Amino acid sequence: MTQRLIIDGCLRRSAFTLQVQLDLGLDQPVGLQGVTGAGKTTLLRIIAGLEPDFTGHLQWGARVWTDSAKGISVPTHQRQLGVVFQDARLLPEMTVSQNLRFAVARAPSELSQHQLATIAEDFHVGDLMARPVEALSGGERQRVSLVQALLRRPQLLLLDEPLSANDRYHRRQVASQLSDWLRREQVPLICVSHSTDELNLLTHTTLRMDAGRVVAQGATSDMLESATARTHMAAKILEIDTTRGEVKFQWDSLEDATGIAAWKPGDRIFVGYQPERRSEVGAPLKPESEEDQQ
Amino acid sequence: MNTDLQAVLLTLLLAGVTTLLLALLATPLAWWLANARSRLRAVIESLVAMPLVLPPTVLGFYLLVMLNPDSLIGGMWVRVTGESLTFSFSGLVLASVIYSLPFMVQPLQSAFRAVPMSVRESAAVLGASPWDCFFNVVLPLAKRGFLTGSVLTFAHTIGEFGVVLMMGGNIPGETRVLSIAIYEHVETLNYDAAHVLAAGLMGFSFLSLWLVYRVAGQNAAVVRE
Numbered sequence: 001m002t003q004r005l006i007i008d009g010c011l012r013r014s015a016f017t018l019q020v021q022l023d024l025g026l027d028q029p030v031g032l033q034g035v036t037g038a039g040k041t042t043l044l045r046i047i048a049g050l051e052p053d054f055t056g057h058l059q060w061g062a063r064v065w066t067d068s069a070k071g072i073s074v075p076t077h078q079r080q081l082g083v084v085f086q087d088a089r090l091l092p093e094m095t096v097s098q099n100l101r102f103a104v105a106r107a108p109s110e111l112s113q114h115q116l117a118t119i120a121e122d123f124h125v126g127d128l129m130a131r132p133v134e135a136l137s138g139g140e141r142q143r144v145s146l147v148q149a150l151l152r153r154p155q156l157l158l159l160d161e162p163l164s165a166n167d168r169y170h171r172r173q174v175a176s177q178l179s180d181w182l183r184r185e186q187v188p189l190i191c192v193s194h195s196t197d198e199l200n201l202l203t204h205t206t207l208r209m210d211a212g213r214v215v216a217q218g219a220t221s222d223m224l225e226s227a228t229a230r231t232h233m234a235a236k237i238l239e240i241d242t243t244r245g246e247v248k249f250q251w252d253s254l255e256d257a258t259g260i261a262a263w264k265p266g267d268r269i270f271v272g273y274q275p276e277r278r279s280e281v282g283a284p285l286k287p288e289s290e291e292d293q294q
Numbered sequence: 295m296n297t298d299l300q301a302v303l304l305t306l307l308l309a310g311v312t313t314l315l316l317a318l319l320a321t322p323l324a325w326w327l328a329n330a331r332s333r334l335r336a337v338i339e340s341l342v343a344m345p346l347v348l349p350p351t352v353l354g355f356y357l358l359v360m361l362n363p364d365s366l367i368g369g370m371w372v373r374v375t376g377e378s379l380t381f382s383f384s385g386l387v388l389a390s391v392i393y394s395l396p397f398m399v400q401p402l403q404s405a406f407r408a409v410p411m412s413v414r415e416s417a418a419v420l421g422a423s424p425w426d427c428f429f430n431v432v433l434p435l436a437k438r439g440f441l442t443g444s445v446l447t448f449a450h451t452i453g454e455f456g457v458v459l460m461m462g463g464n465i466p467g468e469t470r471v472l473s474i475a476i477y478e479h480v481e482t483l484n485y486d487a488a489h490v491l492a493a494g495l496m497g498f499s500f501l502s503l504w505l506v507y508r509v510a511g512q513n514a515a516v517v518r519e
Contacts, residue, residue, distance in 0.1 A: 050415055076418040077426075083419040089412050091431060102430075106421030152420055 003027055003188045005156075009056010009068070011046060018042050018212035026156070026188035028204030031220055033193065038209040040192045041086060044158045047190070048083055049076040060156065080108065082154030082187070084162040088141040090133040096144050097129040103151040111151065122177050123147045124170060138165030143174060150181060157182075159191040163198060175201050196224045297466055298491060301475040308383070308471060309451040312390040313444050316398040319391065320443065324402035325428070343396050350393065354460025357389050361461065381463045386471070389461055390451045397450050398443040405439020406432065442506050449502035453495065 003026040010019040018039045024030060032040045046054045049065060052073075058066035065074045090099050100120065104111050120126045125143050128136065136144065142165050149157060162178075163171045175198055182189055182202070193199050199206055199220050206223040208216040216223065239248040323342070327335060345353060361368040361379040371379045379385040409432050417427040433440075455473035462469035464478065472491055479488035 048419060050418075075423075076415070077421050077423050080421065081419060085412070085416070087412070089416045091416060092413060093435060102417075102422075103420045106426075148420065 003156075004059075004061060005047070005188075005190075006057070006059040007043075007046070009046075009054055009058065009066075011042060011051055011054045013053075016042075016212060018046075020046075020212075020214060022207075022214060024190075024207075026190070029182060029189035029191065029202055031191050031193060031199040031203035031206035031223075032209065033199065033206055033223070034209035034215075039212040040209050041160055042212075043209065044083070044160055044190065044192065047156075048081055048158060049074065049079055077106075080152070080155045082149030082152045082157040084142065084145045084149050084159045086160040086164075086192075088138070088145040088162075088165070090136075090141060090145055090148070092133060094133060095129070096125060096131050096133060096136070099133060099144060100129075100148055100151055103148045107151060107153040109153055111153075116151070119150060120147060122181075123150075123174055139163075139167060139170055142166060143170065146174070146178070154187060157187050157189045157191075159189065159193075161192055161194065164194070171195070171198070178202060199224060297470070298475055298487065300467055301470050301472050302491075302494075304383075304467060304470065305452055305472040308386055308390060309448045311387050312394060312451045313398075313447045315387065315391055316394060316447050317440065317444060320395065320398040320402055324399045325406055325432075327399070327403045328406035342399050345393050346396050350454070350456025351460055353393060354389070354457040357385075357392070357457065358461040361385055361388070380461050381465060381469060383468050386458060386462045386469055389457045390454060393454060393457050394447045394450045397446040401439045401443040401446065402436065405436035405442075408439075409435050438509055441509055445502050445506050449499055453499065 005022070005024045005026055007020050007022045007024075010017060016037075016039070020043060032043070034040055042051065045051045046058065046066075054066060055068040056066070057064070057069075060079070063074070064070075064072055065079060066072060090096075091102060094102070100116065104116060117126065120129065123143050123146060125140070125147050128140055128144065133141065133144070142162055146159070146162050149159075163174055166174065179201055181187075189202065191199070191202055193202075203220045205217065206220040207214050208223060240246075241248075323338075327339060327342075358380055359365065361371070363369055363372045363378050363380070368379045371377075371384075375384070377384070379388060413431060413435070414427055417431045418424075422430065452472060454471065455477070458469060458471055458474055459477075462471075462474075464470050464474050472495060476488050476491045476495075479485070479491070
């Protein structure tokens with residue numbers, strides 16, 4: 001059975017316009033990448049029916065979800081989606097267990113106590129069940145939110161940076177669990193991520209967005225390669241203070257794979273400069289402490 | 295003392311019925327006010343807040359004019375129920391509902407407004423219809439608003455005087471509420487009896503407000519500007 005998502009329309013805001021024409025086959029999971037502000041989150045929100053100002057046509061399989069010309073708009077709760085928002089929102093003043101049950105109670109099919117416990121265990125939230133959601137860390141919230149989305153028995157899963165706040169261990173574990181789950185349940189996925197590992201593991205094709213448009217589409221491995229090749233540059237230097245020895249720089253979060261996000265003030269880095277191009281920050285030297293040990 | 299006890303019980307009954315009715319009526323109104331983007335909102339908000347600024351005598355006067363058996367509404371009420379809306383307990387309930395409306399609506403409106411849109415979106419994504427979301431997500435989150443609104447409404451109704459005097463009069467067991475009883479005692483120079491009731495009312499009012507501030511925490515004003 002071919003799962004298709006057709007989007008043709010636009011969303012105008014004062015400082016931003018999203019214009020998308022897509023006919024997306026979702027038999028294989030799809031990744032969505034692009035710099036911050038490219039419109040990735042907005043696109044997911046349009047698919048979820050959370051952007052009432054979207055005008056155009058949106059169709060999932062044979063079912064029209066939005067058609068502004070005909071005045072059709074299927075409300076979000078009837079679209080049967082699993083969504084993990086970037087901020088991993090959960091229902092406040094409830095425990096993790098209550099949050100998960102909220103999803104189970106509204107899912108189209110029954111779920112046994114045992115199945116719930118198994119899936120919670122698989123995604124490393126089993127120990128959190130009795131905790132109020134306010135007492136969770138960012139990574140824990142994301143995992144609970146993910147399990148909640150899966151328990152909903154979605155016909156389409158929309159994930160927006162679902163593991164970004166997790167440590168490397170949980171990232172790997174949960175991503176591979178999710179990958180298994182997707183294969184087993186055959187649920188189509190659209191996943192926004194800045195992490196090449198995640199996109200490689202979870203998705204087959206990847207779309208790249210820029211300034212509210214889809215600018216490229218291809219096999220995930222090719223797309224990620226071209227993204228690295230396109231800008232070998234790791235970061236852009238904004239300011240160098242030679243008297244204090246401080247460098248201010250800005251990096252495109254796409255290149256997070258180079259590990260810049262982990263740099264701390266005081267780390268020693270190698271700064272290269274090519275006059276014919278722009279200033280750039282190259283590969284990081286090992287932090288001083290590690291060098292001392294060597 | 296027997297008639298005073300009757301006045302106390304009547305006052306409690308009036309405040310209880312008023313609070314219950316207002317909790318039901320104010321909920322949809324407060325929800326609408328918390329979400330409405332139309333220009334009508336400011337108009338409705340002003341109307342709801344009117345009892346805060348109007349002298350109770352003005353309110354009581356208009357209610358008396360509008361609800362007396364010769365008027366349209368009062369006349370219909372007489373035809374349906376056989377009793378008058380003025381100088382009767384049911385008339386007092388109606389007056390109290392109007393008089394205490396802002397004390398229920400405003401805390402509820404603040405409580406509803408404090409539920410972030412993101413929470414409602416999450417509920418929708420999880421398959422909750424708007425009604426489902428309202429009853430199972432929004433209402434539980436707004437429970438402090440309900441408690442604040444109920445305590446304030448109850449206490450405010452107990453302290454009602456001007457409106458009752460204007461349209462209820464002083465009929466024992468029907469409209470002779472606490473504040474009227476105190477007034478009568480003072481008029482007849484029966485200060486001892488007045489003291490008992492007045493001090494009781496003082497203590498009760500303090501306890502109610504204390505409860506509200508304790509439950510609502512620091513970021514709650516009793517009456518929102």
